[in-house]
Amino acid sequence: KAGVTQTPRYLIKTRGQQVTLSCSPISGHRSVSWYQQTPGQGLQFLFEYFSETQRNKGNFPGRFSGRQFSNSRSEMNVSTLELGDSALYLCASSFGEKNEKLFFGSGTQLSVL
Amino acid sequence: GNSVTQMEGPVTLSEEAFLTINCTYTATGYPSLFWYVQYPGEGLQLLLKATKADDKGSNKGFEATYRKETTSFHLEKGSVQVSDSAVYFCALITGSARQLTFGSGTQLTVLP
Numbered sequence: 001k002a003g004v005t006q007t008p009r010y011l012i013k014t015r016g017q018q019v020t021l022s023c024s025p026i027s028g029h030r031s032v033s034w035y036q037q038t039p040g041q042g043l044q045f046l047f048e049y050f051s052e053t054q055r056n057k058g059n060f061p062g063r064f065s066g067r068q069f070s071n072s073r074s075e076m077n078v079s080t081l082e083l084g085d086s087a088l089y090l091c092a093s094s095f096g097e098k099n100e101k102l103f104f105g106s107g108t109q110l111s112v113l
Numbered sequence: 114g115n116s117v118t119q120m121e122g123p124v125t126l127s128e129e130a131f132l133t134i135n136c137t138y139t140a141t142g143y144p145s146l147f148w149y150v151q152y153p154g155e156g157l158q159l160l161l162k163a164t165k166a167d168d169k170g171s172n173k174g175f176e177a178t179y180r181k182e183t184t185s186f187h188l189e190k191g192s193v194q195v196s197d198s199a200v201y202f203c204a205l206i207t208g209s210a211r212q213l214t215f216g217s218g219t220q221l222t223v224l225p
Contacts, residue, residue, distance in 0.1 A: 004156070033212065033213075035213075042215060042216075042217045042218060043202065043213075043215040043218075045212040045213065045214075048211060048212060055211060056211055056212050058212070090156055090157065092156075092157075100145055100162070100164070100206060101159060101162070102157075102159065102213065103159075104149075104156035104157040104158070105156050106154070106155050106156045107156050
């Protein structure tokens with residue numbers, strides 16, 4: 001069974017640009033969550049989708065958005081990139097609604113120059 | 114709100130030494146508790162979990178007991194190996210939040 005797949009693995013952008021990250025969950029999983037990981041702030045929750053609906057959102061500005069498709073694949077978008085957006089973005093999926101067993105992808109390392 | 118306080122790292126041990134990484138939490142309601150591990154260049158992997166007070170989670174020689182009275186979930190291993198070198202994260206989730214709250218992570222290095 002394939003794991004959670006995130007693409008691209010690495011990304012370099014400049015300030016002001018926008019970026020889209022992709023996540024394919026484990027087959028059969030309907031919940032997808034996104035986390036930002038930085039050395040200074042650690043792991044912070046961005047948002048969570050279940051059956052195409054955003055159920056929960058973390059404390060991030062509106063420049064951060066996401067969506068989930070009918071096949072459970074998810075994308076997150078960051079517009080007007082800032083230097084502080086440089087981070088490892090992790091996607092996680094789970095089968096049920098409770099998110100008690102999350103499976104993480106390897107992440108997308110975003111560098112903003 | 115929910116929060117997790119984790120032992121500051123980095124921790125450096127010799128192979129076969131005893132490991133303890135402290136974790137305490139604050140939560141509304143009755144959380145489920147987790148330890149995740151992150152190897153270099155990879156995402157997080159669930160190491161073990163406990164869903165109610167006095168439960169003991171265990172996996173690959175690691176153990177942690179859910180202590181409600183001290184709001185703690187300390188990670189232990191009796192004899193660490195070089196391959197255990199990684200970053201360890203304590204985390205919790207509550208039913209209403211449906212999102213993991215993580216500690217800051219503890220870098221463990223095991224020397225041969």
